[in-house]
Amino acid sequence: MESANPVPAHVPADVVVDFDVYDPPKLDQGLQQAWMTLQQPGGPSLVWSIRNGGHWIATRGEDVAKFYADFERLSSRVLMVPREKMIGNRPIPISSDRPEHTAYRGAVNPSLTPRAIQEIEAGIRALVVELVDAIKDKGRCDFVSEFALVVPLTVFMRYADLPPSELPRLRELAEEKVRPTGKMTPQQIMIGFADFLRPIVEERIGAIDRNDMFSRVLSKEVFGRPVTVDEGIRLCSQIIVAALDTTAGTMAHIFTHLATHATARRDLREHPEKIPGAIEEYLRRFPLVAMARYATQDFEHDGITVKEGDLVVLPTMLHGLDPTITASPYEVDFERKNPSHSSFGQGPHRCPGATLARLELGAAVEAWLDRIPEFSIAEGSPIKYHSGLIGSMSGLHLVWPTGENTQK
Numbered sequence: 001m002e003s004a005n006p007v008p009a010h011v012p013a014d015v016v017v018d019f020d021v022y023d024p025p026k027l028d029q030g031l032q033q034a035w036m037t038l039q040q041p042g043g044p045s046l047v048w049s050i051r052n053g054g055h056w057i058a059t060r061g062e063d064v065a066k067f068y069a070d071f072e073r074l075s076s077r078v079l080m081v082p083r084e085k086m087i088g089n090r091p092i093p094i095s096s097d098r099p100e101h102t103a104y105r106g107a108v109n110p111s112l113t114p115r116a117i118q119e120i121e122a123g124i125r126a127l128v129v130e131l132v133d134a135i136k137d138k139g140r141c142d143f144v145s146e147f148a149l150v151v152p153l154t155v156f157m158r159y160a161d162l163p164p165s166e167l168p169r170l171r172e173l174a175e176e177k178v179r180p181t182g183k184m185t186p187q188q189i190m191i192g193f194a195d196f197l198r199p200i201v202e203e204r205i206g207a208i209d210r211n212d213m214f215s216r217v218l219s220k221e222v223f224g225r226p227v228t229v230d231e232g233i234r235l236c237s238q239i240i241v242a243a244l245d246t247t248a249g250t251m252a253h254i255f256t257h258l259a260t261h262a263t264a265r266r267d268l269r270e271h272p273e274k275i276p277g278a279i280e281e282y283l284r285r286f287p288l289v290a291m292a293r294y295a296t297q298d299f300e301h302d303g304i305t306v307k308e309g310d311l312v313v314l315p316t317m318l319h320g321l322d323p324t325i326t327a328s329p330y331e332v333d334f335e336r337k338n339p340s341h342s343s344f345g346q347g348p349h350r351c352p353g354a355t356l357a358r359l360e361l362g363a364a365v366e367a368w369l370d371r372i373p374e375f376s377i378a379e380g381s382p383i384k385y386h387s388g389l390i391g392s393m394s395g396l397h398l399v400w401p402t403g404e405n406t407q408k
């Protein structure tokens, strides 16, 4: 564990906690449970962690949502703790602030709007069916690496028109990002993505005759001029990195729930029209993201002073599972009306990939339940939760009957 840091003078002693965002307590019980240890009835709305350089953590759902949207007082220039992790790492649009952010976001949005995604929806659904068909006769799989990660990766290969010969390289980088083995440092992974993307970006900047996802981003102008190669690499690598582990991690949580709840499986199998609502409820129940923000000015919150330069971590888990916002928050209830969450963030940086993510998750649940109606977690399967900026899961082995018991 990273060593403790001295507590600054403006931090009251009774809000100091020993909470390592990369190794929180009770992580073996679930990623969300681990973060929820910070939310105590009547407890402080901001706590100060002595780990990872020392930083604030917002503990109330309402504040998490408000702070994500508060781009004036809370900048995105530092998104990770400790702050040194941002050195040499300036992904865009995510680590930019207005007015730059508005320009970069303008390049990203058009290829991910609900309308743009609707155009590729049928293709994505067919692709997901192919992926389920490819493993359904095996009777078992390591769910994260053989399916949850393969879905967003394959969608990207196709809609960003990436060379299929590059799939193994991209997959290795993505796996290392989602389930780090220590073989590569986070910096080496980002350099790997950048090296992979460089020739693609160089070829596609301003390629208005191409219609793939990356060419659409790279043909937009920013600040009244074309995107540079450096900006293009940072934009495309951020889109791809932001799309993979979040979607894979959410899918792994959803399938863990389905594997252990026969009524949920039956309900969605018999009523596929309920799947979009169920995905929304799953997004509320299983948030994964805890980004940081950098205070641009001193401000008071609930009698506590946040100083300019302080970092504030905003765990989306503490919104989705806040019992003052959602009754019985640990329960997955497909009938819940408008589940309240910040799982895609809030405000100007709110996830532009939300429509695509919802589609991939819904298509995966529908295609899987249709072809593999019954499945469970393999006995002795050592599920491991990983915490950090984006939480994840590994070791989820699913098993199911094959042969004549397999449908379709």
Ligand code: HEM
Residues within 6 Å of the ligand: 068, 076, 079, 093, 094, 095, 105, 108, 112, 238, 239, 240, 242, 243, 244, 246, 247, 250, 288, 289, 291, 316, 342, 343, 344, 345, 346, 348, 349, 350, 351, 352, 353, 354, 356, 357
């Ligand atoms: C279940 C899956 C996903 C989750 C939970 C998720 C979550 C998030 C969150 C919480 C943010 C806001 C970060 C912040 O405010 O600092 C974000 C931003 C972003 N996401 Fe997603 N995301 C998902 C899928 C995707 C997909 C599929 C794509 C692209 C195809 C994508 C692309 C992005 C990009 C580019 C940003 C940065 C936006 C900006 O800074 O303006 N995400 N995502």
